[in-house]
Amino acid sequence: MKVLIPKQHGAWAMLVIPFLLGMVGGGAHLRHIPLFVGWLFLYLAAFPLTMIAKKKNIAYYQKWAVAYSIPAVSLLLASVLMEPGLVLLGLSLFPMFLINLYYARKNNDRALLNDIAAIIVFSAGGLASYWTGAGTLDGWAWFVFTQSILFFVGSAFYVKSMIREKKNKRFKWYSWGYHVILPFLSVVFGAGWAVLGFIPSSIRALLLYGRKLSVKKIGILELVNACVFMAVVSVFLLTI
Incomplete structure (x- = not known):
């Protein structure tokens, strides 16, 4: 039987990058292995x-929901036993999952609010990863969380x-307006010189709009x- 893999390719970056940034900020540990596999x-x-x-x-x-849920629950339970506070983080994200189910039921997965709810959940992977490494949630954990949300929104x-x-055309102005203020928002939330990781996002939003790019090329870019963002924020976290 062919393995069922989600087709939302952009979601993979959202799944991995906040988690890795949490590891960079909070410190890598073997406890991250069951946490990440369970998260996956x-x-x-x-x-x-x-x-x-x-x-x-x-x-x-x-069948696939059960097949994936068994290892997910097992591995995340192991992570919770090592860091019990993670269960509170999981419970706090439940409303976001309900939003995703609501839009799925309405067959409107591409709604912006649905995307934002998913981004919050993915970005919370950075909180879980940081907590697992550092044993606490401090200001830098929330830094990883907020910067990830800003970038992926x-x-x-x-x-x-x-x-x-x-x-x-109205949505064009929504996108342009957001990307004009994006670097300033990142600084407000503590980016410092890591704001450089957001500059390419603003440039590509303003300069590439309206160009005839294939879906594949848009995805690759x-x-x-996203890799530039991760590299810049990672170096910033390592130098604080």
Whole structure:
């Protein structure tokens, strides 16, 4: 049977980057292994659950939901036993998951609010990772969380303005407006010189809008941009 893998390619960067930044900021530890694998399987389990909410091929997606949920729950439970406070973080994210299920039920997965809810959940992976390494949630943990949200919300605005909303002039101004203030927002939330990791996002949002780029090329450029963001913030965290 063919393995069921979510098709939202951009989500992989959201899954991995905040988690890695949390490791950089809080310190790497062997405890990160079960946490990350459990986090990965939780993401994989979320996809068939949203398909079930859409009432699409329920029997098929139920099998995959169970198959992914068992290792996810097992590994995340092991992480919670090592760091019990993580359960509070998980519970706090439950409303975001309900928002995702709501939009899945409405068959409107691409809604901006749905994307933002998912971004908050993915960015919280940085909190969990930092907590697991440092044993606490301090200001730098929240720095990783907020900077990740700011970056990926910008990515959501940009990609929508280039694909689904490319003919929506009002959305263009939403995207441009957000990216103009994005560097200032990052500084307000403590970026310091790490604001340099946001500059490429603002430049590409303003200069590439309206250009005829394939979906594949847009995705590749976003991956490169995300790697630049991660590299700059990582160096910043290592030098504080």
